[in-house]
Amino acid sequence: MPDLTSGAAILDMNDYRDVTPNQSPSGKQTAKEVIGYLVDYLRHPIHKIKVLPDWHWSTLVVTLIVISMISGVITGLVPPNFFRIMSGVIVSPMVAIVTAFVGALFIYYYFQVFEKRTCSLRRIFTLILFADIPFFIFQTGSELIPPITLVGFAFTALLMAVGLTENFQMEKRRSLRLVTILFAIVFILWLWNRIDAARL
Numbered sequence: 001m002p003d004l005t006s007g008a009a010i011l012d013m014n015d016y017r018d019v020t021p022n023q024s025p026s027g028k029q030t031a032k033e034v035i036g037y038l039v040d041y042l043r044h045p046i047h048k049i050k051v052l053p054d055w056h057w058s059t060l061v062v063t064l065i066v067i068s069m070i071s072g073v074i075t076g077l078v079p080p081n082f083f084r085i086m087s088g089v090i091v092s093p094m095v096a097i098v099t100a101f102v103g104a105l106f107i108y109y110y111f112q113v114f115e116k117r118t119c120s121l122r123r124i125f126t127l128i129l130f131a132d133i134p135f136f137i138f139q140t141g142s143e144l145i146p147p148i149t150l151v152g153f154a155f156t157a158l159l160m161a162v163g164l165t166e167n168f169q170m171e172k173r174r175s176l177r178l179v180t181i182l183f184a185i186v187f188i189l190w191l192w193n194r195i196d197a198a199r200l
Helices: 004-014 027-043 045-049 057-077 082-115 121-131 133-139 148-168 172-199
Strands: none
Touching: 027 045, 027 057, 027 133, 045 121, 045 148, 057 082, 057 121, 057 133, 082 121, 082 172, 121 133, 121 148, 133 148, 148 172
């Protein structure tokens, strides 16, 4: 007669499933987590920017692409323009990713040169992603009221200062000085772009 106990043991070993906390979540779970965090962030941006989520690079990049694409499409719809809508679908995500990576690298090396320490590039990128959300929101009205872009970036700069202070233990004075420099650069580029557009 076969040993049913040993057979059951073998069956249990073969049926073993890893349920450790480090198991990667499914795409559906990740999307639910991202949407939930974004909703909370829109309700309490100052509070949420102080505690950044620990997401994988792929989740961060996809989130940035989706947010920038939505912002670009809405911008193209106000007022409706087919070419600006297509630009929002194709160009806006590319510009957003390049700008975020350049900004993250700038702050990453700023910490190394001026703060004498190395911080996580992924966490810096996460901060830039969430700090940019007000910019994307205000950008949707830029065709009707061009200076509103600067209002959005002012909110972005404020969130960057809070995020740098709370997440990277940066002195408040230094964080304010850094975001002021970044805001000045953006303002000069925006003004230059407006002057070129007026000439055309």
